[in-house]
Amino acid sequence: DVKVTQSSRYLVKRTGEKVFLECVQDMDHENMFWYRQDPGLGLRLIYFSYDVKMKEKGDIPEGYSVSREKKERFSLILESASTNQTSMYLCASNTWTGNNQPQHFGDGTRLSIL
Amino acid sequence: AQTVTQSQPEMSVQEAETVTLSCTYDTSESDYYLFWYKQPPSRQMILVIRQEAYKQQNATENRFSVNFQKAAKSFSLKISDSQLGDAAMYFCAVGSQGNLIFGKGTKLSVKP
Numbered sequence: 001d002v003k004v005t006q007s008s009r010y011l012v013k014r015t016g017e018k019v020f021l022e023c024v025q026d027m028d029h030e031n032m033f034w035y036r037q038d039p040g041l042g043l044r045l046i047y048f049s050y051d052v053k054m055k056e057k058g059d060i061p062e063g064y065s066v067s068r069e070k071k072e073r074f075s076l077i078l079e080s081a082s083t084n085q086t087s088m089y090l091c092a093s094n095t096w097t098g099n100n101q102p103q104h105f106g107d108g109t110r111l112s113i114l
Numbered sequence: 115a116q117t118v119t120q121s122q123p124e125m126s127v128q129e130a131e132t133v134t135l136s137c138t139y140d141t142s143e144s145d146y147y148l149f150w151y152k153q154p155p156s157r158q159m160i161l162v163i164r165q166e167a168y169k170q171q172n173a174t175e176n177r178f179s180v181n182f183q184k185a186a187k188s189f190s191l192k193i194s195d196s197q198l199g200d201a202a203m204y205f206c207a208v209g210s211q212g213n214l215i216f217g218k219g220t221k222l223s224v225k226p
Contacts, residue, residue: 031212040123042205042218050212090159096212100147100166103214105159 003027006091006106014114019078021109023091030096032074033103034058034066037088046089049074050096081113116141116208120217127196128225134181135191135220137206146210148182148189153219154202162204165189198224 007022025032031050035043035058045058047066055066063085067075074093078085088110092103118139127133139148150162165173165182172180177194193200201224206217 033213035216040218043216045213048213092159094212100164100209101212102149102161102164104161105151107158 004091004093004104004106006089006109008109009107010110010112012112012114013078013081015081015083017078017081019081019111019113021076021078021089021091021111023074023076023093023106024072025074025093025104026072027093027095027104028071029093029104030071031094031103032068033092034064034074034076035090035092036060037090037108043090046076083113085111086113087111116143116146116210116215118206118208118215118217120204120206120220122220123218124221124223126223126225127193127200129196129198131196132192132194133196133222135193135204135206135222137189137191137217139187139189139206139208139215141187141208141210143210146208148180149207149209149214150178150180150189150191151205151207151216152200152202153205154199159205163191193222196224198226200224 003026033048034046049055049068065077091106094101094103148165153159163175181190203219207214
């Protein structure tokens with residue numbers, strides 16, 4: 001089975017801090033994704049990456065950056081955390097062998113910015 | 115641009131009964147796929163069922179089936195013989211070129 005591991009289930013940080021959310025997948029997937037999940041808004045794509053060192057902006061990239069130095073690891077960075085970034089963050093991955101490949105998700109990181 | 119609409123924020127079903135969750139979408143892509151994901155409370159998002167848009171036959175996976183109406187851009191999920199473990203948020207998603215657009219979700223409650 002595909003395993004997507006997010007480094008933290010719960011995280012509490014302070015306004016202005018630089019925050020790193022880490023995601024690792026073990027299936028050699030080309031594509032990796034970061035989503036933000038808020039009640040009533042569903043999942044919104046922040047960034048995705050289709051290869052090492054490659055990244056593409058999603059629907060809500062403002063205030064975030066990403067890093068993909070190795071194929072298995074995709075990091076989401078909040079450069080200067082703000083309270084409106086309090087949310088659930090989901091990482092996902094899939095392989096690029098056609099459109100029908102589902103995305104596999106991690107358990108999520110519930111991030112609180114105080 | 116692609117959009118996905120789930121018009122039912124919450125649904126409820128009696129155990130052992132059947133429930134249908136609605137989803138409509140809009141896309142300009144000619145090659146796309148449709149997915150239903152389930153997210154139990156405080157647990158991982160998992161794939162329930164997928165449908166290739168070029169296939170007319172509706173997908174089925176055990177107690178889960180879809181009613182795919184391509185011309186109407188409708189993709190509903192039917193859960194038969196509902197079980198307590200089916201209680202979750204359900205998300206409809208449309209995918210192309212590896213990316214997914216999600217609906218806002220439907221929270222399904224199952225009454226014993």
